[in-house]
Amino acid sequence: MMIVCHCQVVTETAVAEVVDAGARTLGQVCRTTGAGTDCGACVFTVKRLLTERQPTSAGGRVAPRGRRASDQAFAPTMSSASVA
Numbered sequence: 333m334m335i336v337c338h339c340q341v342v343t344e345t346a347v348a349e350v351v352d353a354g355a356r357t358l359g360q361v362c363r364t365t366g367a368g369t370d371c372g373a374c375v376f377t378v379k380r381l382l383t384e385r386q387p388t389s390a391g392g393r394v395a396p397r398g399r400r401a402s403d404q405a406f407a408p409t410m411s412s413a414s415v416a
Contacts, residue, residue, distance in 0.1 A: 347382070348385055
């Protein structure tokens with residue numbers, strides 16, 4: 333079991349479970365698990381796990397994409413007070 337967020341002790345399994353339960357955005361995963369809400373160093377790993385696990389309509393996986401404007405609030409340099 334790999335720990336993704338050391339600040340909140342969130343595992344890769346916890347992120348996978350949240351995505352499998354329906355989380356589709358980085359914000360949803362972070363709010364649900366607590367990952368990325370402290371120092372933010374794990375945000376890129378959480379985003380990678382999210383894109384790897386998101387199902388497509390054909391049953392495959394979504395290819396990783398670049399950062400969107402909606403993900404800017406979760407940049408590692410932002411404080412937890414800035415996380416929406």
